[in-house]
Amino acid sequence: MIRSAAIGIGAALWTAMSVIPANSQATPSEPIRIGVLDDMSGMFADQQGMGDAVAARMAVSDFGGKLLGRPIEVIHADHLNKTDVGAQIARGWFDQQNVQMITGLGNSAVALAVQSISRDKNRIQMTTSGGTAELTGKSCSPNGTHWVFDTFALAKVTGSEAVRRGANSWYFITADYAFGHALEQDTAKIVKEAGGTVAGVSRYPGGSSDFASYLLRAQSSRAKVIGLANSGSDMVNAVKQANEFGNVAGGQQLVALLAFTTNLKEAGLAATKGLIFTEAFYWDQTEETRAFSKRFAALHHNRPPTSLQAGTYSATLHYLKAVAAAGTLDAATVMRKMRELPVNDFMTKNGRLRQDGRLIRDMYLLQAKSPEESKGEWDLAKVIATVPGEQAFRPMNEGECPLVKQ
Structure with missing residues (x-):
């Protein structure tokens, strides 16, 4: 409607x-x-x-x-x-x-x-x-x-904070267009700089509804983390299917490199519980x-x-x-x-x-709540880390903006 x-x-x-x-x-x-x-x-x-x-x-x-x-x-x-x-x-x-x-x-x-x-x-x-x-x-x-x-802040906050919490081996499922590539590449760089490793990558055409083969490859990689370099309905479908194919039950942590409360609501907390993602705002903070x-x-x-x-x-x-x-x-x-x-x-x-x-x-690192933790329809996540802006965003002298005096 x-x-x-x-x-x-x-x-x-x-x-x-x-x-x-x-x-x-x-x-x-x-x-x-x-x-x-x-x-x-x-x-x-x-x-x-x-x-x-x-x-x-x-x-x-x-x-x-x-x-x-x-x-x-x-x-x-x-x-x-x-x-x-x-x-x-x-x-x-x-x-x-x-x-x-x-x-x-x-x-x-x-x-x-x-x-x-x-x-x-x-x-x-x-x-x-x-x-x-x-x-x-x-x-x-x-x-x-x-x-x-921006893509840099999402990669920096999510990648560094996840590795700090022990999620140090990653497998990426990436939407095969510029935005997905940027998320994957920036996060992989941050993960490696933080001492983590990248076990593999699967790239798929944006708008796909079937993630079975990519999730099975992620499962066989034995990576601790599945990094979802996508957004919107693609991310929702990937999260749902990661539960159906046993990735989550097998111990793999889902990390969304771009997620919103509307995505958590659409997928349902039974599927998203424990999902980690970075945000600039959450409605229930203050x-x-x-x-x-x-x-x-x-x-x-x-x-x-x-x-x-x-x-x-x-x-x-x-x-x-x-x-x-x-x-x-x-x-x-x-x-x-x-x-x-x-x-x-x-x-x-x-x-x-x-x-x-x-x-x-x-910027804030959020984690999706479990159905048991939620106290209402939109009580979907909790803030688990706050990262100051100076640490989250790319230093101005590294962006190659021609307006900036080097």
């Missing part, structure tokens, strides 16, 4: 865009527009999608709904996980709808393509749902920020996170936010605060102000935005 509605909204948006005349200069009464560009109908929709749009609108409402004397409007669209579609929507938003900032961007290829466009159009991009660390590496932009997680999550759930199908959705609120609110403090929509001026202002909200304390666009914030 959610996905079909998103498709319909996306079609309506295209129709609206086709009749609005091109106009790069806003009139004094024209709304200040923020665009949420995400997977609204595919396998990542539950963890980002309309929840990101809901979060952005919450931030606008909490800010007061107006900026520089003008109303603020949040629009959204579905990039269908296609780079060309995402790029076309972004260009249309900048050229025809005078969108000032785009957020969400839950697909690494789309995020990279749009970051190039936002740089050329001198508009701001705040990636909250895309993962590639390349956004703050060689492809960094003076107008781009990377707000929630009184602040619980209060925000209660508000969000009331607006979004009675479910708490994922880290991506919480991060979209955080990024949008920080952008609005920076524009208000700068007194202008000029991208360069607003970016300077975003770097000056610390990030303090329910999910991030004393965060800071680096020159390469990376938000430095704490």
